[in-house]
Amino acid sequence: MRILGIDPGIAIVGFGFVDKEGSRITPVQYGCIQTESTTAPEMRLVQVYEATEQLLDQFKPDAMAVEKLFFNRNVTTAFSVGQARGVIILAAAKRGIPVAEYTPMQVKQAIVGYGKAEKKQVQEMVKMFLKLRVVPKPDDVADALAVAICHAHSSGLNDRLNGVLRP
Numbered sequence: 001m002r003i004l005g006i007d008p009g010i011a012i013v014g015f016g017f018v019d020k021e022g023s024r025i026t027p028v029q030y031g032c033i034q035t036e037s038t039t040a041p042e043m044r045l046v047q048v049y050e051a052t053e054q055l056l057d058q059f060k061p062d063a064m065a066v067e068k069l070f071f072n073r074n075v076t077t078a079f080s081v082g083q084a085r086g087v088i089i090l091a092a093a094k095r096g097i098p099v100a101e102y103t104p105m106q107v108k109q110a111i112v113g114y115g116k117a118e119k120k121q122v123q124e125m126v127k128m129f130l131k132l133r134v135v136p137k138p139d140d141v142a143d144a145l146a147v148a149i150c151h152a153h154s155s156g157l158n159d160r161l162n163g164v165l166r167p
Helices: 041-059 075-094 104-112 119-129 139-161
Strands: 002-007 012-021 024-034 063-067 099-102
Touching: 002 041, 002 139, 012 041, 012 139, 024 041, 024 139, 041 075, 063 075, 063 139, 075 099, 099 104, 099 139, 104 119, 104 139, 119 139
Parallel strands: 002 063, 063 099
Antiparallel strands: 002 012, 012 024
16 A cells, blocks of 8 residues: 655645555655745645645555644644645545545654654654654655554554444
């Protein structure tokens, strides 16, 4: 199963593709989509959407996992991140790719075993899980990989709970 993890944003969208075979999770490709702050907001959304489409078409994931938006003190930032999430999810929906959403606390719980873990702990565990030499940068990329790993750990259970798989 190929999973695309997404850490959404308007300036930087972190993405990470992983393959899950049995209990083994291996990295396929990871990086970020970046938009310039001087670009009109609607054009930034077009850039995020088109870049997401290209990634989906190139790497053909079986599932997408996206970090849920939690309310931010900066309402303007929350709205723009929500809009970016929307175009990212739209790109997946148009291709029939199922989308799962996880809160930051769920991701931390799945990766570190503690829902209030520090960002650095999560990043180090991502590095360890995927046998990487260094923590992926920027932070959004490591976060996206963490979301993908979270889904890899959770997807079998979620399928059983939703009646997709029989025990």
